Amino acid sequence: MEQRLANTWRMTVNEKKFIETALLSDLRVDGRRPFDYRRLTVKFGREDGSSEVQLGQTHVMGFVTSQLVQPYRDRPNEGTLSIYTEFSPMADPSFEAGRPGEFAVELGRIIDRGLRESRAIDTESLCVLAGKLVWSIRVDLHILDNGGNLVDAANIAALAALLTFRRPECTLGGEDGQEVIIHPPEAKEPLPLIIHHLPIAVTFAFFGDGNTVVGDRSNSQ
Template structure:
């Protein structure tokens, strides 16, 4: 009755939980450790900003492309941002080519919320002519290697790419707006970092790798900036006790501040 996958998962889950009982994990980390983060920036010449982020073996590429567009009618003096994510079929045997699946949409929207709600980009800075022309930043992410926890890797990649984005200056001739060869960096006011905690049995672990992610009951991600909690999302078919949510949040905030420091050091940012 039960097929192979169910049995295999049950065995694997049992094994992982037994390890966790003595605070050990498949790759030798402790429950609260993140995997090693590596950041490469300015990868793609055609994009205005780009980055590859490694989170252990997980790898995500992000490209930022600025285009000219009309502003939203309710925000005439604000530019706009748009975050897209493609679960590229080259990154995992379980992804298929075709229209975005639900999990890819969720990932894109989670990243979008972390970037947008943190107000890390000053949207008024992206306005060219009020009510007529603004910059739209298209922040597009592609997974390269899915070894678990794309959620945190995506936010890291997006922020790394934005921090190094240089948008072209514009010239206005007879009311026609066009790009010039000059570029300028965009102002970043905050650096949102996402940290995801996974629930496996009664254990809460940080930054699951893909075998752990596959058998995890539920996960909860928090995006935090230096001062605020800006995004959150619970996923997975299990549930968290209310105290577990609070614990995961506290842990996320602590981890995020360490990652942010590392990040600032790598990219030479000023955290204020």
């Protein structure tokens, strides 16, 4: 996927041959072994549901928000989870402002599939009123600097933000018991999401004839 980026195909033939030759000796340009990860740091913001991940030179921020919506007809008792990505032109010369490009859409789909299809989030716990109101959880991922391996960095940023997110507590009231009352945090403690497991993305890159494999590929290799 990241081979589409401009700073990858600008490499000269000699640079590519040098990298491939070094990999045959189990060495990388930055001194790492083939399966060594770059330094990973995870920071949490002051607000619930925010995270900041740095993987080498790759920098991603994650933010989680929620709102009450009508559920899908085929899943009246389940809330929803959606992933959105935003690519800043400052992060990479190939990123353009405006509509998300193919790479941005593909990255969002990969993170979305990893979280939703593994059913990491208990969506049934997001139901407030069956068939009428459920919580919709939205994860916004902002790419601030692209130093390679955006999938793993964005995946960790999304998980870190989800782990610290708290949604408002709400109860049912009114004469018919169908009125939804959303309680402010000072009245009732916000609730964390129920997360069953943590699907961590681990990306590998193949070089040459496909027999040379490395983990955590940076833009230099």
